[in-house]
Amino acid sequence: MDAHEILWTDTGPYQQRYEKTATALMAVERALHLRRPLNGGEDEFLALYTCLAAAPSETFTTIWEDPFSYFWTRLAYELTGWCLNPEPLPDVLKAYCAGLGTDEPHRALALHLEEFKKCIIALDLISGTHRRFDRPLRTELPFSIPGTSLSMLGQGSIEVVGSNGRMLEVVHNGKSLQLRAGAAVSDSDRPRLVECPLLRDQDLEIKLKPETFNLPGLDAARGFRGLSENYQVQQTELLREALALIERHQPATLEHMRELVQVIAFKPPGADEYSNVSFSDVPGAFILSAVRHPYWIADGLIHELLHNRLFFILDGGEILQDVRETAERSEFYSPWRDDLRPLSGLLHAVYVYVGVGKFWHAACASGETTGIQRQYVEDQAVRAVLQLKIGIAQLRRHARFTESGILLFRELERDVDSLAASMRKLNLSPAAPGTTARSDGQLVPFAMGNDGRPVSILYSIQSHAEKFDVHRQCANLTEILNLD
Numbered sequence: 001m002d003a004h005e006i007l008w009t010d011t012g013p014y015q016q017r018y019e020k021t022a023t024a025l026m027a028v029e030r031a032l033h034l035r036r037p038l039n040g041g042e043d044e045f046l047a048l049y050t051c052l053a054a055a056p057s058e059t060f061t062t063i064w065e066d067p068f069s070y071f072w073t074r075l076a077y078e079l080t081g082w083c084l085n086p087e088p089l090p091d092v093l094k095a096y097c098a099g100l101g102t103d104e105p106h107r108a109l110a111l112h113l114e115e116f117k118k119c120i121i122a123l124d125l126i127s128g129t130h131r132r133f134d135r136p137l138r139t140e141l142p143f144s145i146p147g148t149s150l151s152m153l154g155q156g157s158i159e160v161v162g163s164n165g166r167m168l169e170v171v172h173n174g175k176s177l178q179l180r181a182g183a184a185v186s187d188s189d190r191p192r193l194v195e196c197p198l199l200r201d202q203d204l205e206i207k208l209k210p211e212t213f214n215l216p217g218l219d220a221a222r223g224f225r226g227l228s229e230n231y232q233v234q235q236t237e238l239l240r241e242a243l244a245l246i247e248r249h250q251p252a253t254l255e256h257m258r259e260l261v262q263v264i265a266f267k268p269p270g271a272d273e274y275s276n277v278s279f280s281d282v283p284g285a286f287i288l289s290a291v292r293h294p295y296w297i298a299d300g301l302i303h304e305l306l307h308n309r310l311f312f313i314l315d316g317g318e319i320l321q322d323v324r325e326t327a328e329r330s331e332f333y334s335p336w337r338d339d340l341r342p343l344s345g346l347l348h349a350v351y352v353y354v355g356v357g358k359f360w361h362a363a364c365a366s367g368e369t370t371g372i373q374r375q376y377v378e379d380q381a382v383r384a385v386l387q388l389k390i391g392i393a394q395l396r397r398h399a400r401f402t403e404s405g406i407l408l409f410r411e412l413e414r415d416v417d418s419l420a421a422s423m424r425k426l427n428l429s430p431a432a433p434g435t436t437a438r439s440d441g442q443l444v445p446f447a448m449g450n451d452g453r454p455v456s457i458l459y460s461i462q463s464h465a466e467k468f469d470v471h472r473q474c475a476n477l478t479e480i481l482n483l484d
Helices: 003-009 012-035 043-053 057-064 067-084 091-100 105-115 117-127 220-224 234-251 251-260 294-315 323-327 343-366 371-398 404-424 457-468 477-481
Strands: 131-141 148-155 158-165 167-172 175-180 193-195 198-201 204-210 263-265 285-289 435-437 444-447
Touching: 003 404, 012 057, 012 067, 012 148, 012 294, 043 091, 043 117, 043 131, 057 105, 057 117, 067 105, 067 117, 091 105, 105 117, 105 131, 117 131, 131 251, 167 198, 175 193, 204 234, 204 251, 204 285, 220 263, 234 251, 234 294, 234 343, 251 294, 251 444, 285 294, 285 323, 294 343, 294 371, 323 404, 343 404, 371 435, 371 444, 457 477
Parallel strands: 204 263, 263 285
Antiparallel strands: 131 158, 148 193, 158 167, 167 175, 198 204, 435 444
């Protein structure tokens, strides 16, 4: 196996995951058809499945490669299995069922099968089909229409009765309505069909579509509450500037974005408890905080892209042994977090920060920044190396790798060594002043302590370990960093 190719260049896992999703959909259909766990309650889904399966291949692919479709299919597969062979639920499924409002397996499956109608809504709007559902789709607003740039906005619950050409027939608060994309609506609580902003750059197309994340069991959509409909549009120039930086300093990453990323949603930096986030069950989509600094956004784009890529790589085989067991043990110091992490979290962090580190080193080598901007770029390049050395040391000491995982980890070790050599070649110093970006994009000295005095990059790394390495797993920090 070519470990470098698997980690950084191979695009095969993307298509393999979509094929796996289609296979899982067929398995769900067969199980429901043969076993009938809902005693006829699955009949409408089976009929609608036939309609989607008969769609032109381009239409089917467009809908089935949407992040929603993987989310729906994975949970349909697990819920069907739960009904046929009851066993304790994983946490993800528990959260989803709680979002549906039930912990009874057959009721959860019935409600989940109804959500498949969102794919049929997409099919009908793309093809201009007339259809009435046997039972209206009852769901919460807002929601994304998969495979399209359309979302249904508004507040509260809604019933989608069917389609009428390129309009949707719905019932909202007891009133029957026909919704057409782009129709003017004065009341922001009223349901309306809208097109999301699109960023197009050659063959790259990204939807700015927060409704993608408004799914049962996901709390991430809280960060979008109260935003104006123009908020995503307002971030397009910032996104364009960040993509230009990636094209200049890490063009291979841009190629992966063209293959993989479909949806990005921006939230205010202070909204919710997270900064940026991806979900393994919503592939090809992620959320970014709208920090007004293009280098920061470029970092976030690379970071979340690589989280998504690693999800796809892990579909082809685990890197760590005993993944489920180790995922439950959040007891390992991470130089990137204030809380202890499982080994799988450390693996993700090392992988994504290798890619992020390469970006910052390329930006340093270009010499395109001066003053406080240069200090910030240098801080990020040096910080990446120091944190990666700690992450690698933690994995080397505590993780148990699969046979193929050993080869991939050794490649990551070589990547970190290469970045350390680059730091020396570029004459970057850990003793340089620490610099950070505030949520408004302003660059300021990295300050710590009650007196708020600026500190060096190295001191900030050491202070973080002193405070948050509660088990003293990195007590030999000087040896780990090896800065002589």
